[in-house]
Amino acid sequence: MGLLERLRKEWFILGIVLVIAVARLEPGVGVKGGPLKPEITITYIAVSAIFFNSGLSLKTEELTSALMHVKLHLFVQIFTLVFFPTAIWVFLQLLSITPINEWLLKGLQTVGCMPPPVSSAVILTKAVGGNEAAAIFNSAFGSFLQRPT
8 A cells, every 4th residue: 555545545534633733833723712713613613514514425214224223322322421431430439549630530520421522423433434324313312311511
């Protein structure tokens, strides 16, 4: 496999690395109130565009078929909303006996209880050729099941 072919295959990961590098060099571009206005562009425009694009690329039959995979949806929701937070809680109990800052542990607990971002789940599933319809359903449904804060 040639270098150019490999770059074409791994375009998404390379794009993520590039964006992280640019953000490291110029963090002021993406701050709240900065030139990109992330409080508007990300919250409304980017997420809406991802769902719109995903919806356009899905056939009705694919979405209907994905909705019928009840065992898959149960597994994903239980793993995301029960197993993962429980595993994080056990891990944090072990870390609490170490001199790690208490606020860091509280932050890890908070992040461990959050569902994955909808847009990331859909984009990454699409990038690896997974069941995009199931990812959209589980992301939206998981977010709906979460208690609002």
